[in-house]
Amino acid sequence: MRAIWCLAIGVLVASVTLFCGGAAAEEKPVKLGAMFISSGKMGGYGKHGAQAIQLAVEEINAAGGILGRKLEATTEDTQLNKERTIEIAKRFILTDKVDFLMGPTSSGLAMTLLDIAKEHKKILIATQAATDALTGANFSPYLFSTLSNAMMHSRSGAYLMANKPYKRWMVVGPDYNYGHSSWEMFITKLKELKPDVEVVGEVFPKFMATDYSAAIEEVLKIKPDAVWCPLWGGDSVAFIKQALPKGLFDQVKFAFPVGGALETLIPVGKDMPEGIFMSTRYLFTTPDSALNRRFVKAYKERFNEYPDYMAGETYAGVTFIKAAVERAGSTDAEKIIAAVEKEPLAWESPEGWKIMRAEDHSVVEDCLWGETVFSEAYGFPVLKNIHYVPAEEICRTPEELKAVREGYRKSLQ
Incomplete structure (x- = not known):
């Protein structure tokens, strides 16, 4: 009887994550490992980044996840420490088996992570590090910058x-x-x-x-x-x-x-x-769009403060992952790179529509x-x-x- 019930559900709902015969109870989640400076004088970057990720994950999962899979995220404090950042990134990849990396706050630390992302074929989403070299002189197909850079x-x-x-x-x-x-x-x-x-x-x-x-x-x-x-x-x-x-x-x-x-x-x-x-890069008072009003309201109610630009940009980085995976139909880095480079990817964020450009993996926005x-x-x-x-x-x-x-x-x- 249990096998027949599973089969019926599978026929009626194409996106079901239950499998018959007990082979698997649920598809593996999409995993994100985020790294920001969360302590000391620059600790606000990590705090707002982590809060934005939490909000984005909850909203995405409440709406059905990414390709029917739940999104899970872990955030770590890199401090302003190169060795610690490398250790966290490798642990995310090798132990936690994340699908995506996000961060770090420091542009110098972000440059350090480029080789790690390439070696392990993991996409790194830059939502706080803003040197133009990340998408310019040091371009790597495994990095996507979702915020307007210093240039x-x-x-x-x-x-x-x-x-x-x-x-x-x-x-x-x-x-x-x-x-x-x-x-x-x-x-x-x-x-x-x-x-x-x-x-x-x-x-x-x-x-x-x-x-x-x-x-x-x-x-x-x-x-x-x-x-x-x-x-x-x-x-x-x-x-x-x-x-x-x-x-x-x-x-x-x-x-x-x-x-x-x-x-x-x-x-x-x-x-x-x-x-x-x-x-x-983002000011919570503008634009007067439905998405921004909803984001500011939810953030204020949840964390009792207005979202800073680190929150707005990090939230946009998480929603970029959803848009990119859904276009590629996969979390595989090579397939995502190919899908985004085939034509620019546009997605809506609290600060307005962003476009990810194929040529340099840099966001295009005012x-x-x-x-x-x-x-x-x-x-x-x-x-x-x-x-x-x-x-x-x-x-x-x-x-x-x-x-x-x-x-x-x-x-x-």
Whole structure:
């Protein structure tokens, strides 16, 4: 009788996961192993990432899973530690038998994982690491970046500022690869768009510094029209708070390419000067779409806080996995790569529609900029005068995409 019942169910419901004769009670779940910095000064990245994964997994499973299979996810704290990150990734692959890797927060750590992903033929989804090298000079078919990268935000800032009256520019950025490359990409593009721009100073404080007084004094001495400031997270908070008593923001216009994150806006609070130009990869107040409203409501109710950009981008990374597996009809990495490269893959996220491009495995999307303003409704600053710089202006050109693929082919020789 039991075998007949199973057969009947199997005929009526094609996606059933029960098998007759007790061969298997349920298809194996799709497994995701995520790695973020979840402790210390940068711990918010991991916290918001893990919360977004939890929410996405619950919603996907409630809707039937991925190809009828449940999605399971484990999140580990990499800290800012290369050896620990490698150990976690290998354990995910060899012991936990995950189908996908996600993370890490640090771009440097992400570069470290490229060879591991390739060796074990596991797809790595980048939802927080934002160096353009991941999908450019170090392109690997096993990595997909689902967030707008540093190049896109630098170029978008140039397009925005090219229409502003500021001509004398300087930089205050963290003294490591991201800070220097962000400035180089911004000012190079700005000079293309506005040839009369002049560079009047460069200051690169130590990454995760505690004292920015020297940098502040240098800006006050030079008196530029505007400053490109790729400080982020705790660094941007410390810099802004230390600059306020000096009246710096009353004298010089600032543009923070990643300053519009809640990890900056909320800690500065009512002290945030109005009118600072800031960009962010996702801001919960926009767009006014059904999906974003639903996501923000569910996140707020579940975790008692608004989703930061790390949450929005990580949620989008999980839903990309669902879209990619369903297109390929498989969790096999080679089949997914072939399916996505056959034609661009579009999927909806809280921040809007994203497109995964075949040539460099980089997301194609507009970049959001706005100006700071305190919100009584939320109790912390948000952004006003929202402006989206179009993707076609900031993503890699056809010539750049060709160079990415040619570079990859040469690396295989």
